[in-house]
Amino acid sequence: MEIHDGDGLRTTVFFKGCPLRCIWCHNPESIGFRRQIAFFDQKCISCGTCASLCPSGAIEQTDGFPVIDRSRCSECFICAKNCPVGALEGFGEFWEMDDLLEYVLQDELFFKNSGGGVTLSGGECLAQPAFAIELARRLSEKGISVDIDTCGYAKREIIEEILPYADTFLYDIKAADPAVHKACTGVTNELIISNLRFLAERGAKIEIRYPLVKGYNDGQCDRIGQLLRDIPGVKRVKVLRYHRFAQSRYGALGLSCTLPDTVTGDEDLARAVATLVKYGLDAFTDQ
Ligand code: SF4
Numbered sequence: 001m002e003i004h005d006g007d008g009l010r011t012t013v014f015f016k017g018c019p020l021r022c023i024w025c026h027n028p029e030s031i032g033f034r035r036q037i038a039f040f041d042q043k044c045i046s047c048g049t050c051a052s053l054c055p056s057g058a059i060e061q062t063d064g065f066p067v068i069d070r071s072r073c074s075e076c077f078i079c080a081k082n083c084p085v086g087a088l089e090g091f092g093e094f095w096e097m098d099d100l101l102e103y104v105l106q107d108e109l110f111f112k113n114s115g116g117g118v119t120l121s122g123g124e125c126l127a128q129p130a131f132a133i134e135l136a137r138r139l140s141e142k143g144i145s146v147d148i149d150t151c152g153y154a155k156r157e158i159i160e161e162i163l164p165y166a167d168t169f170l171y172d173i174k175a176a177d178p179a180v181h182k183a184c185t186g187v188t189n190e191l192i193i194s195n196l197r198f199l200a201e202r203g204a205k206i207e208i209r210y211p212l213v214k215g216y217n218d219g220q221c222d223r224i225g226q227l228l229r230d231i232p233g234v235k236r237v238k239v240l241r242y243h244r245f246a247q248s249r250y251g252a253l254g255l256s257c258t259l260p261d262t263v264t265g266d267e268d269l270a271r272a273v274a275t276l277v278k279y280g281l282d283a284f285t286d287q
């Protein structure tokens with residue numbers, strides 16, 4: 001029932017793990033490639049069940065609350081399955097290809113009747129290339145639309161290999177200036193822009209995603225407009241609102257929260273859209 005990541009009704013498959021470290025990441029559970037246990041302390045009733053069941057001795061009950069030693073955790077999720085109030089949650093599941101196909105194809109009728117399909121997202125779906133390409137191929141052979149939601153930071157051969165099975169690339173451009181991009185995401189953007197040009201040259205259907213974060217990449221709007229204006233075939237640009245809904249998940253996962261304080265307002269979004277339209281782009285926001 002996904003309606004924001006591509007056309008029609010879709011199922012999104014989130015791949016765990018990402019090569020970027022965007023300071024505004026709203027899916028902190030998707031940054032690391034390993035499975036992870038999260039502890040939401042506000043829900044905990046201090047029953048001690050988790051500490052008594054952990055087979056790795058990774059949980060110690062301190063002052064009534066469980067403290068997880070993540071270096072000892074084997075990600076078995078026994079604690080999460082047995083917590084009576086859902087204060088522990090396991091993030092990440094292993095899937096076999098056939099099982100995943102069977103699962104997502106339960107909604108085949110909805111995909112077909114709504115012009116929807118399956119979106120591969122993350123994390124970064126192209127950071128698990130073999131599985132992503134095979135999933136896209138098998139879905140596309142069944143006539144299911146496959147969208148690829150990507151940061152574009154992937155080897156060219158991976159992009160080339162998945163291209164025949166992709167309907168639309170939902171492609172992030174977070175900054176045009178390489179230094180700004182690096183400051184915000186941990187990597188520069190040459191590979192990302194080069195892959196975007198490659199996809200455009202090959203006639204791929206592309207929707208650019210620009211997450212607008214005040215004080216970080218909002219000053220990039222004109223430069224992004226100039227960059228995209230000069231790439232034939234790239235027209236659609238969705239400006240995304242930055243919010244802090246993920247804040248509690250950072251703490252629950254034992255990660256330090258990097259989220260900027262200022263959220264994106266309606267006026268910021270409208271200004272960014274107007275700027276991009278000036279460059280002949282079909283810019284919009286739906287949030
Ligand atoms: S996931 Fe398993 S190993 Fe990790 S803390 Fe929970 S019970 Fe212990």
Ligand code: SF4
Nearest residue numbers: 044045047048050083
């Ligand atoms: S099992 Fe759940 S409620 Fe009980 S101590 Fe552990 S986290 Fe808290």
